[in-house]
Structure formats: structure tokens, C-alpha cells
Amino acid sequence: MKTVTISLNSIDKVKSFVNDITKFDYDFDLVSGRYVIDAKSIMGIFSLDLSKPIDLNIHAEENVEAVLDILKPYLV
Secondary structure: OEEEEEOOOOHHHHHHHHHHHOOOOOEEEEEEOOEEEEOOOHHHHHOOOOOOOEEEEEEOOOOHHHHHHHHHHHEO
């Protein structure tokens, strides 16, 4: 598992983020305080406080670099 910090501070960013990570079969969790939600759930993401950076847990053993390349626009 790898953890990175991302920022999703606009509706367009959230939509493109979900479209980008649904291309992968791995599990992704967003962690904000004590809340943990599925990063592939648009409704779940909008339940979080998006004004602050959020931790993204990537549950992948291999090919993590490919995921990070896709996530570059969102990384803090």
C-alpha cells in the first residue's frame, strides 16, 4: 500500500479524478480525519471536506508508478 496526499478542490477535479482511477482494478481509499471512503465513489468524495488536502491510500503491490503518473495533476 502507498499513501499520497491529493487535493480535489473543484467539481471538475473530482469528476476527472474518479474517471482516472476507475481505469485501475486496485482499491483506493480517501482518508480525511476519521472518515475513510471509497475513492471511486463520487458521492462519497463530496461528503468529505474538500477545502483541505486528503490522503489517498493506493492498495496496489505492483505498477504503483503507473498510478502515480495518472495522479500527478492531483498530488500536493
